[in-house]
């Protein structure tokens with residue numbers, strides 16, 4: 001039925017868009033809840049349901065991964081660094097001299113608003129965190145300008161830990177697709193705002209589909225009611 005000429009001519013689509021938008025978001029939220037249901041009580045750490053969730057608990061998830069790695073040398077890539085709390089944590093807890101820790105950020109804050117945070121939130125005025133460790137380095141700029149080039153010049157033989165902490169759907173999806181050719185079994189992916197179902201969760205769901213569900217994202221754990229979630233990649237047999 002050729003309804004669309006009518007909708008376009010009358011601008012009625014604008015109204016329908018406004019009416020339907022909340023339903024779209026509810027649908028996404030239900031998808032996210034089905035993820036929670038599927039993984040409930042699984043993983044090496046899982047605090048669901050935690051009535052006293054606090055952002056500080058995210059260290060428990062990272063600690064459990066660091067313990068599993070047992071100070072093995074790794075490549076730790078963090079997408080979204082801001083003040084550097086997590087890259088500092090990883091570089092001080094993994095002391096292998098061959099490990100490398102690379103942080104990507106504009107250091108000018110978010111390129112668009114995210115949930116209740118305005119565009120430019122997390123702005124560091126262009127400054128890197130001060131981490132006196134030669135194994136740590138930073139790549140400044142928008143991911144869309146820096147990630148492709150940097151990944152092309154890097155080697156990925158070591159086990160990698162990819163920490164996705166850019167919050168936004170657009171930034172997370174972009175990074176996932178750039179990482180796709182580099183991924184290998186046993187690489188670890190950590191999402192810092194996974195429960196932001198319109199953003200990091202949605203980006204991962206789309207990425208998985210676009211890769212023909214090539215990877216088994218084996219669930220490692222979640223804290224803060226699935227706000228922070230980690231996976232280890234396994235080949236599908």
Ligand SMILES: C[S@@+](CC[C@H](N)C(=O)[O-])C[C@H]1O[C@@H](n2cnc3c(N)ncnc32)[C@H](O)[C@@H]1O
Nearest residue numbers: 080081082086105106109122142143165166171
């Ligand atoms: C939540 S903060 C990172 C927090 C940090 N990982 C920590 O543990 O404290 C999100 C960061 O992502 C960065 N970011 C988001 N999208 C980006 C993009 N497309 N390019 C560069 N930086 C981006 C923002 O500048 C911001 O500093």
